[in-house]
Amino acid sequence: MFTGLVQAIGTMKPLGGDSWQITFVSQSADVIMQDLAYGDSVAVDGVCLTVEKILDNGFVATASPETLRRTTLGDEQNPEHYVNLEPSLRVGGKVGGHFVMGHVDxxxxxxxxxxxxxxxxxxxxxxxxxxxxxxxxxxxxxxxxxxxxxxxxxxxxxxxxxxxxxxxxxxxxxxxxxxxxxxxxxDILGKYVEKFLSPGQQGGKTDMVTPEFLAEHGYV
CATH class of the missing domain: 2.40.30.20 (Elongation Factor Tu (Ef-tu); domain 3)
Structure with a gap:
């Protein structure tokens, strides 16, 4: 989970196969590098990727063909473009933006x-x-x-x-x-609200939030 507050800028280039090298280019890179560990999640232009190898000034991650198809990371016209970088939210960390999952819609x-x-x-x-x-x-x-x-x-x-x-x-x-x-x-909150308000089948009954349902449960 992330908060949408970018901590650094980097470049992203293919290494062959599904591997990509992300290199920090901004002076604020130390904010991420000092606490970066193998297996960490990092949002790369809003896409959650897993750190598989730590480099002197960056890291290596895998971006599957499905991820490349559904996001801008595989932009063939601009293969070494600048990307926004944000480490995952730590327990007790500040939520300055909103909850971002790293799953591009x-x-x-x-x-x-x-x-x-x-x-x-x-x-x-x-x-x-x-x-x-x-x-x-x-x-x-x-x-x-x-x-x-x-x-x-x-x-x-x-x-x-x-x-x-x-x-x-x-x-x-x-x-x-x-x-x-x-x-x-x-916003993830909107997705949950949409699901709760949508008709569904559960136990043979229509599961839907209605004004009557809300009144019955004390929401008036």
């Missing part, structure tokens, strides 16, 4: 990025697999970055986020251009 594209007096306003497309979890003022992870939805246009399948200068400068959002692909993960 879909891929979106940057539509526009406009600088304002106090932030960057970035608009992305969202596939149906994640669009249903997007709500104004709700949370979404873009390339592993915890962001707040400023606006959502369902008819266009687009959402807009306001990115503060610190986040823009210290992540790979700064490298995006219109048409760039990004990994998207919806």
């Amino acid at each position: 879909g891929i979106g594209q940057l539509v526009t990025a406009e600088q304002t007096a106090s932030s960057w306003e970035m608009t992305f497309t969202a596939p149906d697999a994640i669009a249903r979890y997007i709500v104004p003022k709700g949370s979404i992870a873009v390339n592993g970055i915890s962001l707040t939805v400023a606006a959502y246009e369902p008819e266009l399948s687009q959402f807009t986020v306001a990115v503060i200068p610190l986040t823009y400068d210290e992540t790979n959002l700064r490298d995006l251009v219109p048409g760039s692909w990004v990994n998207l993960e919806g």
Whole structure:
């Protein structure tokens, strides 16, 4: 589990087979390297990968063909692109963003990025697999970055986020251009709410939360 607060920037290049080398390039790499251990989970552009070998300034991880197909990590047009890096949340650690699982729901594209007096306003497309979890003022992870939805246009399948200068400068959002692909993960809370509110079959009865059900159990 992660919080969507990127700790460092790195590059990712193929080593052959399913192995990839992630190399730290930002000065904040020590934050991750000093506590990195074999078997740890690290979010790479929002994708949870397992550390299989520790290098002097990075690590080696496996990204399966399924992971590459469903995320931007296997971008053949940009094989050594910059990636956002975040170590997994430790017990007792600060949750500064929101709960991010590292399981990408879909891929979106940057539509526009406009600088304002106090932030960057970035608009992305969202596939149906994640669009249903997007709500104004709700949370979404873009390339592993915890962001707040400023606006959502369902008819266009687009959402807009306001990115503060610190986040823009210290992540790979700064490298995006219109048409760039990004990994998207919806808020896990929305997924559970959706499941609890959806009809299902359990013991031959329809299992669904209704106003009557809520009233019966004291929610009035």
